[in-house]
Amino acid sequence: MSILLFAEHAQGKLKKSTLEAATYANDLAQKMSTTLCAVAIGQIEESELEKLGKYGVSRVYAVRPDASKPYGHASEAVIITNLAKELDAPVVVFSQTYSGRAIAPRVTAKLEAAPYSGVTSLADPANGFEVERMAFSSKGIQTIRTDKDKVVITVKTNSYHIEEQPVSCEIEEKSFSPSDTSLDTIAKELLKAGEGISLTEADIVVSAGRGMKGPENWGMIEELASLLGAATACSKPVADMGWRPHHEHVGQTGIQIAPNLYIAIGISGAIQHLAGVSSSKNIVVINKDPEAPFFKVADYGIVGDLFEVVPQLIEAVKKVKVAS
Amino acid sequence: MKILVCVSHVPDTTTKIQFESDGSALNKTGVTFVINPYDEFGLSRAIGFKEEGKSVNITVLCVGGPEVEPTLRKALAIGADDAVRINTQANDPAYVAAQIASYAEGKEFDLIFTGKESIDYNGSTVPGMLAEHLLWPFVSFATKMDLQDEERAVLHREVDGGEEVVETSLPVVVSCQKGIAEWRIPNMRGIMAARKKPLAVVSPAEITPYFQTVRYNYPPPKGECVYFEPDQAGKLIETLAQKGLI
Numbered sequence: 001m002s003i004l005l006f007a008e009h010a011q012g013k014l015k016k017s018t019l020e021a022a023t024y025a026n027d028l029a030q031k032m033s034t035t036l037c038a039v040a041i042g043q044i045e046e047s048e049l050e051k052l053g054k055y056g057v058s059r060v061y062a063v064r065p066d067a068s069k070p071y072g073h074a075s076e077a078v079i080i081t082n083l084a085k086e087l088d089a090p091v092v093v094f095s096q097t098y099s100g101r102a103i104a105p106r107v108t109a110k111l112e113a114a115p116y117s118g119v120t121s122l123a124d125p126a127n128g129f130e131v132e133r134m135a136f137s138s139k140g141i142q143t144i145r146t147d148k149d150k151v152v153i154t155v156k157t158n159s160y161h162i163e164e165q166p167v168s169c170e171i172e173e174k175s176f177s178p179s180d181t182s183l184d185t186i187a188k189e190l191l192k193a194g195e196g197i198s199l200t201e202a203d204i205v206v207s208a209g210r211g212m213k214g215p216e217n218w219g220m221i222e223e224l225a226s227l228l229g230a231a232t233a234c235s236k237p238v239a240d241m242g243w244r245p246h247h248e249h250v251g252q253t254g255i256q257i258a259p260n261l262y263i264a265i266g267i268s269g270a271i272q273h274l275a276g277v278s279s280s281k282n283i284v285v286i287n288k289d290p291e292a293p294f295f296k297v298a299d300y301g302i303v304g305d306l307f308e309v310v311p312q313l314i315e316a317v318k319k320v321k322v323a324s
Numbered sequence: 325m326k327i328l329v330c331v332s333h334v335p336d337t338t339t340k341i342q343f344e345s346d347g348s349a350l351n352k353t354g355v356t357f358v359i360n361p362y363d364e365f366g367l368s369r370a371i372g373f374k375e376e377g378k379s380v381n382i383t384v385l386c387v388g389g390p391e392v393e394p395t396l397r398k399a400l401a402i403g404a405d406d407a408v409r410i411n412t413q414a415n416d417p418a419y420v421a422a423q424i425a426s427y428a429e430g431k432e433f434d435l436i437f438t439g440k441e442s443i444d445y446n447g448s449t450v451p452g453m454l455a456e457h458l459l460w461p462f463v464s465f466a467t468k469m470d471l472q473d474e475e476r477a478v479l480h481r482e483v484d485g486g487e488e489v490v491e492t493s494l495p496v497v498v499s500c501q502k503g504i505a506e507w508r509i510p511n512m513r514g515i516m517a518a519r520k521k522p523l524a525v526v527s528p529a530e531i532t533p534y535f536q537t538v539r540y541n542y543p544p545p546k547g548e549c550v551y552f553e554p555d556q557a558g559k560l561i562e563t564l565a566q567k568g569l570i
Contacts, residue, residue, distance in 0.1 A: 074461065074462070105456065108418065117417070140343065140542065143537070185492045188490060189489040271337060298549040302554055313561060
């Protein structure tokens with residue numbers, strides 16, 4: 001018996017969310033007095049596989065599919081399910097990324113496991129895997145438990161800490177030649193490669209809204225974000241007016257994020273916007289309207305003209321960064 | 325062509341979420357329920373196929389008790405042809421996916437739309453599990469969909485940090501994200517017509533639930549907002565730095 005982690009990677013490197021999921025899976029393995037194995041599929045650097053050992057993974061299955069045969073999420077689900085069965089894994093852990101949400105449900109159905117998606121706390125294996133997950137667009141916390149002996153967990157990104165707990169780690173290469181790819185949907189073309197910092201993984205997000213008055217004023221937002229190593233985001237009206245690209249839109253119908261620090265500039269904080277960002281751990285709001293609803297969920301606020309405040313922020317960040 | 329659009333009956337986004345005092349359930353008093361907005365994108369896209377001149381029958385399906393029927397009637401008013409209610413409470417996503425699969429099996433649907441997630445439980449798991457039960461391909465987070473012919477479709481889908489183009493055979497399960505279609509407002513004629521459209525109530529399949537909800541809680545309350553004067557922006561940055569946030 002062993003817990004199985006899906007080690008997601010991008011451009012040959014482990015993702016930050018994978019390290020969160022690894023820490024989660026390792027904490028759970030210790031609670032269950034068992035070991036943690038991981039599966040990485042596709043082209044990933046050898047040093048990255050070894051790195052998994054630092055996070056408690058004692059065995060990594062490096063699955064290298066036949067490069068001449070394209071495969072998709074359905075084949076990945078087959079690989080993960082077969083390994084889970086081989087290991088008799090009671091728990092399979094994913095990160096709740098786009099890929100995680102595309103693959104995990106298939107694995108869940110194949111294993112007839114309980115679907116634990118978007119979890120935010122460590123499951124209690126002695127008590128029906130009782131766990132907390134976010135519900136009602138972060139307006140509620142749902143506690144669930146199961147009678148099933150298998151669960152598939154997707155860990156909400158940015159909601160579990162990362163902690164090194166080194167163990168000795170073996171890497172086992174496995175070849176895989178997909179026999180049936182009829183269920184795979186295979187990418188023909190990538191429209192936008194992931195450039196800059198991924199919004200869902202970013203620690204800091206600088207976001208701006210209609211208060212910016214026009215797309216020509218975004219230079220200072222980008223400068224502030226770049227100084228902080230932050231991703232940039234925007235509100236729905238700004239994306240709808242074409243001031244910023246749609247993939248920057250955070251909120252109910254956009255991307256839901258939970259960074260450590262969210263800086264909202266010139267955004268009033270409509271309930272639809274808050275539904276996508278209220279899981280952020282710290283919120284800074286800059287708005288000229290003291291009645292803006294965003295201040296109700298803010299940790300720090302400045303009531304003032306953003307065109308005066310943001311340049312000051314930029315200068316102050318430069319000073320802090322020089323000092324450190 | 326036969327399209328099945330799965331919809332959830334969910335509290336409106338602007339609703340203040342309140343739980344029963346013992347945390348056992350959502351307090352539904354005064355809550356307005358709507359079609360899950362992401363599911364409505366799928367319904368709109370299906371109607372779009374019809375407007376493009378394709379011969380399409382749209383069935384809208386909801387798993388729930390009689391209380392979800394207004395949501396199904398609204399979907400009929402927007403433009404679905406008929407409705408199905410699987411008469412059981414939507415206990416958990418695996419239970420719901422298995423119920424839908426059991427209904428859809430053998431009915432020769434060419435396409436099943438769901439939302440990318442429901443705004444009540446935000447799980448994103450039903451469409452993938454449904455595809456696995458039916459052994460169909462699955463395209464998640466679709467932002468665009470065009471039919472090439474009766475057997476193939478080309479879609480755009482969101483992936484981590486980008487968007488890609490995929491081609492798939494039909495039948496297929498597609499989970500919808502913003503961009504795939506615009507929401508539609510039902511007109512008076514649609515609302516009148518919806519009253520006469522068929523709404524079938526079917527018995528659930530024998531499926532045991534996959535998990536139980538123990539309780540609901542509120543997220544920990546936010547502390548008071550600490551304000552800085554507009555000319556004290558530097559102090560704010562120093563505070564963030566001291567807290568290790570930047």
